[in-house]
Amino acid sequence: MEKMKLLVIGAGGREFAIAKKLNESPHVDTVYCAPGNIGMVTAGIVPLNIEEDDFEALIQFAKDQQIAWTFVGPEDALCAGIVDAFQKAGLKIFGPNQEAAQLEGSKDYALNFMNEYHVPTAKHETFTDLKSALAGLNDFARPVVIKANGLQGGKGVVIAQTTPEAEDTITEMFELGEEKLVLEECLVGPEYSMFVVVQDDQYRILPMAQDHKRAYDGDKGPNTGGMGAYSPLPQLSDAERQRMIDDVVEPTVSGLHQAGYNYHGIIYIGLMLTAAGPKVIEYNVRLGDPETQVVLPRLQTDLVELIDANVNDRPMPAIEERDIAVLGVILASKGYPKKPVHGQALGSFPAAKDIAIDYANVKGHLDELHGDGGRLLMVIGEDADLQKAQDKVYDYLAKLDEPECFYRHDIGDKALKN
Template structure:
């Protein structure tokens, strides 16, 4: 790997802020650009660009002019739209799966058929192309029923209907909103875990696990969101169960990618649920998760730029070195998110310390102050020797801040610590 590389990160959220910071920490990296990025990244030395993540031609033009060494893709929309195919066609190095492989996230039906084909444990499911056939298909499922929009939905395309009447309403609504295809599946009960795999051209490595909190409100109530917080490690997960996840899910998934000759050099997210009969896959994502990235990357002691470089060049990937410290992240979201939400909230000044850091997402700048500009605004992160200490640290900090027009959950990490703030 040559020294003083210039890298580009695609995306604008807290995940991309965390990725860019981690890349910039490498002694081999001179500069990290983020397109489009957000104003909260600038203080960390990240250069933001006024280029949309879907404007592939402008992005490639920038890579050519600035002699960017390689690009790291953060969000799923660019991957599903074919950014990797576009970049590779013009000879640019880029970290992420191509359009065909990205269907593992872009289509729930495609992903679940892949799982069935390669004997990867998942829920029983059926796919429907009309409201009428889906309503008839409800008879094949017991309550509660999981209803999934087949395409991308930013983590918010899944509804768990507790009654058949609710399921009927949701099915009708999804098709009215323009869905061409939906998936009905059996409900799986158990704790959920987020597992990330670095997939290289030659081999793969598993990153530290995290647990996300999808529901908007405390005690897993409220609507599904893109994620309201996460933590890592997971002391409640038995080693034997982790080993089953690796042998029964990760290894056959990677074998399936190779068997189908996917052009997959990037991150694979596996959303797992630990049922009474063992681990099962809820979904695949073809990139790092948000907000899990924000708590996973600080625990990875490897040089991320070097790891990605080896993945892209087909070299053997190094073993992942994991810090024993715990990390917890709480998302501050706009009041009303994931529904109609406010914008323009003036954020208090957040000062980074050895224990606390901040990954910004939907923010804008107004008169030298950061203001809210979307649903999820910023992830507040604490790192400590134990989860309990990290949890106490992050919530003690949040208690000192006046957050008008915002809200956050008070129980991120409680499943491991049993403490709520």
């Protein structure tokens, strides 16, 4: 395999982790990231001044630089048809086409797919107007899950505990312009993230992780895009994981093939392990943020060899995992997710043994970074032992002086307390 130039689309912590992992491969010459962020230069990645939705400029860059293939990070670009545009231009790209991306772009579309291909999920119903949605509440117990149909950056889900809260949420969502809402029964059980690399009817499963969606300790506060993650999952038995594969992954991949998507990309499966077995909470059509930042360091298999085989329709290598624990905690702007502070001085982040920083919403210069709203970066620790990885991360965070930021203090506790 000749040394190749690669392009990653996106700007956040997920894209930082993808580009960094690709750049570790001996098969790589240069990894570009469009638009990327200033922190990426710490990992030898080259940010580009091209926005992720400027398909014409991205295609021109890929042609001019003879990019071997492009890896798409964010869902917005996938749902907007970046894969279709690149393929039309004769370029290789990793990610599902616009039609298949509706599995994330529309909750209703995803649920219809699950129904069609017998993938277990929650009891659900879709509504297109306020009156019928309010009436439909009668068919669901409390708490009830209310989901905006379209892309919401991981924040368009409300678990309403009472009828007045449910009615207010539904009314507000329709007033904000949502055309469809989904009501779902509230499933109970631990939640896990499974990432499947799909090549039409073939697949490989990456190391699993657990995300923490709520803003504050103890799973309190509003839903966010994720406040931290860890891998592996010592509390998940081999038998439980195998049941997830049999009951969920197999019918999902079979359905993607039968539906004729010719799917080449990631399908993320958000799973809840209920008393009745695993059920799907949601599909994403890309790697998750923040799980990517803890999953990819655990990957022994060369990511470049895996994706190169996928986009060129060669047999994908088997997935080998490093026997280490990785835990990451997000440092977010005060006020996130509703009204995050912008522009706060962050200073610089000192190097520490077995600690990595994956930057996301930062700007400025490496020796004087400023926050750019939302989730700013992730502090990641690795060790042979999950407890030690957790200790390393929180020891590092405790030494920082960031009054206009916050983080959760309990990432990993669900594994360690079991």
